Amino acid sequence: MSAFLRLLENEVQIVALLFLATVYLFRVLWILRFEPTRERTQPAGSEREGITYSLLNISMPWSMEAVRKKPGFYVQFVIFHSGVTAAIAATFIIPYRPELFQKRAVVLIFQIIIGAAFVVGLIRLRRRLKVPAVRLISTPDDYFSLLLMILYFAAAVLAVPNRFQAAEWPLILFFGLTAFFLIYVPFSKISHYLYYPFARYVLGKTMGHRGVFPIKKANEETAFGPPEK
Amino acid sequence: MGRQKNESPPALKSPLETNSQEKARAANLSSVAEGRLKLYNPQADNVRKFLDLLERKINRSLALSFVACVHCGLCAESCHYALARPDDPTMTPAYKADQIRRIFKRHKDWTGRIIPWWVQARYPRDDEGLNFLKNIVFGTCSACRRCTLNCPMGVDTAALVRYTRGLLTELGVVPEGIFNVNRDQWESGNQMAVTEKDYLETIAWARDELESETGIRGIEIPVDRTDCDFLYVINPREIKFDPRSLGDAARIFHCAGERWTLPKWGWDMTNFGLFSGDDRLGAYVAGNVYQAAARLRSRRIVISECGHGYRSTRWEGYNWAGRDQTVPTESVVITLIRYLRQGRIKVDPVKNPDPVTFHDSCNITRSGDLVEEPRWVLRRVCADFREMEPHGRENFCCTGGGGLLSTPEYRPLRLEAAKIKAKQLQATGAKLVCTMCHNCVDGLADVIKHYKLNLKVVQILELVSRALANGNVQS
Ligand code: SF4
Ligand code: SF4
Numbered sequence: 028m029s030a031f032l033r034l035l036e037n038e039v040q041i042v043a044l045l046f047l048a049t050v051y052l053f054r055v056l057w058i059l060r061f062e063p064t065r066e067r068t069q070p071a072g073s074e075r076e077g078i079t080y081s082l083l084n085i086s087m088p089w090s091m092e093a094v095r096k097k098p099g100f101y102v103q104f105v106i107f108h109s110g111v112t113a114a115i116a117a118t119f120i121i122p123y124r125p126e127l128f129q130k131r132a133v134v135l136i137f138q139i140i141i142g143a144a145f146v147v148g149l150i151r152l153r154r155r156l157k158v159p160a161v162r163l164i165s166t167p168d169d170y171f172s173l174l175l176m177i178l179y180f181a182a183a184v185l186a187v188p189n190r191f192q193a194a195e196w197p198l199i200l201f202f203g204l205t206a207f208f209l210i211y212v213p214f215s216k217i218s219h220y221l222y223y224p225f226a227r228y229v230l231g232k233t234m235g236h237r238g239v240f241p242i243k244k245a246n247e248e249t250a251f252g253p254p255e256k
Numbered sequence: 257m258g259r260q261k262n263e264s265p266p267a268l269k270s271p272l273e274t275n276s277q278e279k280a281r282a283a284n285l286s287s288v289a290e291g292r293l294k295l296y297n298p299q300a301d302n303v304r305k306f307l308d309l310l311e312r313k314i315n316r317s318l319a320l321s322f323v324a325c326v327h328c329g330l331c332a333e334s335c336h337y338a339l340a341r342p343d344d345p346t347m348t349p350a351y352k353a354d355q356i357r358r359i360f361k362r363h364k365d366w367t368g369r370i371i372p373w374w375v376q377a378r379y380p381r382d383d384e385g386l387n388f389l390k391n392i393v394f395g396t397c398s399a400c401r402r403c404t405l406n407c408p409m410g411v412d413t414a415a416l417v418r419y420t421r422g423l424l425t426e427l428g429v430v431p432e433g434i435f436n437v438n439r440d441q442w443e444s445g446n447q448m449a450v451t452e453k454d455y456l457e458t459i460a461w462a463r464d465e466l467e468s469e470t471g472i473r474g475i476e477i478p479v480d481r482t483d484c485d486f487l488y489v490i491n492p493r494e495i496k497f498d499p500r501s502l503g504d505a506a507r508i509f510h511c512a513g514e515r516w517t518l519p520k521w522g523w524d525m526t527n528f529g530l531f532s533g534d535d536r537l538g539a540y541v542a543g544n545v546y547q548a549a550a551r552l553r554s555r556r557i558v559i560s561e562c563g564h565g566y567r568s569t570r571w572e573g574y575n576w577a578g579r580d581q582t583v584p585t586e587s588v589v590i591t592l593i594r595y596l597r598q599g600r601i602k603v604d605p606v607k608n609p610d611p612v613t614f615h616d617s618c619n620i621t622r623s624g625d626l627v628e629e630p631r632w633v634l635r636r637v638c639a640d641f642r643e644m645e646p647h648g649r650e651n652f653c654c655t656g657g658g659g660l661l662s663t664p665e666y667r668p669l670r671l672e673a674a675k676i677k678a679k680q681l682q683a684t685g686a687k688l689v690c691t692m693c694h695n696c697v698d699g700l701a702d703v704i705k706h707y708k709l710n711l712k713v714v715q716i717l718e719l720v721s722r723a724l725a726n727g728n729v730q731s
Contacts, residue, residue: 058323061316067574068581071625085408092650093333093406100330104408160338161329163345164354166376168367169327214367216375219326219409226324226410229317237571238625242405242649 028191035202036122043209050213051221058225070236077235080242081227090242103147110144111176113137114183118205121189121198128189137187145180148173172215179204264346267395267669272296272387273432280439287442292536296428302383307363309423314360321416322360324409325350331413334406336652336676337396337669347396347673349403349413355392356420386429393420394431395666399531399658400618405649417658422533430532433662437528441541446524448492455495459518462499466506477506480552481517486591487554488516489525489545489569491562491694498694504721505560505588511724512600516558522548525559526694527568530619531659535576542573549583556584558591561715563617563693564657567624587620589629589692592720596636603637603723611640612719613686615700616651617693630692633716637723644684652677654691656699671706678707690714 080090088094088101117137120127128134152173155161179201186201212218234240277295280288287293296302331349332338338347345351354376361368361377368377380386401414424430425438440449450458456479463477478484488509494502509516522544529538549557559566566587574581595601614634620626627648634641644651655674660666681689681703689700689711700713 058316058319061314061319063316064575067579068571069584081410084410091406091408092646093330094408096333097330158329159343160332160345160348160351161327164327164329164348164350166327166374168375171374216326219324222320222324223409226320229320230404230410230412233317237623239405239622239649243627244648 032195032198039206043206047209066236072235072238074232074235077240078228078231080240081231106143107147110141110180113140117183117187125189134188138184141180141183148177168216172217265669267666268391270391270665276432276436277428293439293442294426294428302427303380306423309426318419321412322357325411331403331407334402337673340673340675352392352397353413353416355389356416390424390429393417398653398660400653401622418533425532425534431663434532434659437662438532441528445544446492447526447528448496450492450495458495458499462503466503475510478517480520482552484517484554485515486556486558487549488518488558489523490560491526491565492524493694504717507721512595519548525565525569530564530568539576542569543577545569558588560588561692563619567619592633602725604725605637605639607723608638608719610687612638612688612690613642613644613684615689615691617696618653618657621649637719642684644680652680654696654699656695661698674703677703681709688712688714692716
């Protein structure tokens with residue numbers, strides 16, 4: 028392995044990760060600078076249950092009508108984010124547990140997951156360009172982030188066999204992109220995963236307090252009669 | 257001629273009408289003189305003022321709703337405007353929210369400040385830009401919160417819409433109809449400018465009517481009685497257009513042997529602060545109700561059938577007024593459940609034989625806690641109750657929410673969006689559509705008339721009153 032690739036896989040990644048962590052910390056502090064709202068009413072439900080429901084909402088595709096209507100959207104979501112998780116895992120496995128990728132089956136599983144995410148990325152790009160409602164709300168950042176992800180998935184598929192003896196460029200591309208990502212992500216829409224828990228927590232707290240979350244079907248509730256209020 | 261594909265609705269081009277504002281200025285109304293009711297000033301740097309207000313009024317949950325959107329477009333599946341106009345991308349909730357989001361990003365977000373075009377961040381150029389924003393937030397959204405509950409990221413688009421309305425209201429960049437109701441509520445304490453004399457006379461008339469209609473002697477509609485079980489607060493529509501509703505309530509309370517009262521002041525539980533986004537107005541109107549309960553030493557506050565009134569008085573009002581809730585505050589539907597459970601009223605469902613469906617008010621079901629309760633009552637007072645699909649927390653707006661009934665300039669678009677509601681209503685095969693909201697009564701009636709549906713709108717009190725079995729007066 029060349030000294031450049033070794034540096035890229037190790038020190039460069041650590042520096043980029045530290046940068047990401049620092050910027051994220053500032054992002055969190057920035058969010059916390061906004062005044063929280065104070066609820067002064069007596070509750071009709073449980074804030075804790077509301078928060079839990081809200082945070083777990085993503086694992087309950089049946090809980091949102093929009094997702095029920097578009098189950099394919101949810102399947103794509105799962106595949107895409109599994110691909111992200113696998114690609115991120117690969118950035119740690121390659122330098123720190125390379126023996127894992129000596130097993131053909133492991134490499135294949137990673138390539139299938141990331142490859143499927145690559146295909147979903149292309150489908151998403153097509154949707155963003157084709158569906159007028161999505162095209163209208165898309166920004167250059169949305170397109171660039173998606174293109175970057177697609178490229179990243181492609182690079183990850185090529186990199187996971189970790190055959191640097193044969194050719195180093197797939198690994199250089201993959202780790203080069205990872206480093207770029209770590210620096211770019213906090214300034215892009217990809218940072219949504221940082222906001223996600225905060226946004227869902229705040230919504231869940233309000234909705235839980237009011238008894239809106241967890242959402243139940245009206246006819247289920249009626250079977251037990253109305254609650255004492 | 258049919259609508260062209262992708263053509264934006266004319267509502268988005270409505271100019272800012274300021275005739276009523278001019279009149280209010282000329283009349284030197286106290287709310288104007290004291291700076292409570294804000295008027296448009298074309299000479300002012302309104303964009304700068306808007307940005308200052310944005311900075312001052314933002315809170316954490318709004319900031320999160322600004323930054324968390326990933327532009328997935330899934331919310332288009334849940335909005336009746338977007339569903340009714342599938343070829344018009346400007347009806348997508350995220351597009352509507354983006355009109356304020358891009359200003360927030362330009363003003364507050366790192367990337368938006370450094371490379372604005374990258375995230376499409378931009379300031380409104382001038383007052384025309386603010387007027388466009390007005391048309392978006394007042395004209396293309398009924399703040400029903402359906403998209404909020406269907407956003408995987410937890411973005412509260414309806415809250416962003418209300419927030420933007422609040423900023424624009426501070427600058428007088430509001431639809432004339434909304435301004436007029438704001439003015440009336442500031443000036444008279446109620447949204448229909450009902451005078452105390454009219455209020456008291458209508459109550460006396462409603463009581464007399466009730467007595468002669470039911471033959472029940474000694475029935476009362478008390479005003480300003482102290483130490484009652486509850487203070488009953490109503491929608492001014494019940495005084496101005498529909499005293500029958502107050503009569504139904506009085507009859508039921510009488511049969512249950514209730515000790516209740518209306519207040520002489522602070523009786524309006526509706527609140528245009530919710531629609532105009534003006535928290536100060538919201539605090540003032542809700543505060544009037546809370547003060548009336550304290551003044552009359554009422555043990556609880558009971559809110560008559562009104563969606564936004566319930567949300568404002570039970571939930572938002574305490575927060576707007578900065579007042580911890582100490583008095584139980586409930587919808588009259590909860591009171592009815594208590595009566596039925598305790599056997600204080602007896603009902604016979606055979607008296608309501610027609611098929612009835614129920615329309616959930618957005619403000620009660622998605623911003624409040626009542627879903628199963630009205631159904632529990634309806635199943636006891638109607639012989640044929642049937643759900644509409646979807647219902648409960650997934651129900652579609654009556655299309656008259658968010659103050660849209662006061663804005664004629666947005667009516668054509670509203671009625672176009674109402675085709676979703678019309679289909680939903682028609683599919684039930686019901687003869688009556690019941691709702692626990694006066695605003696929804698008008699909204700639904702408009703939809704029914706426009707789409708020529710064979711339905712009549714009723715309310716829960718009316719059905720309960722009709723189902724009352726005779727001779728069960730407790731007092
Ligand atoms: S508001 Fe939610 S559903 Fe709509 S585009 Fe944004 S993230 Fe997607
Ligand atoms: S709040 Fe309702 S009307 Fe407004 S954008 Fe969301 S779904 Fe549409």
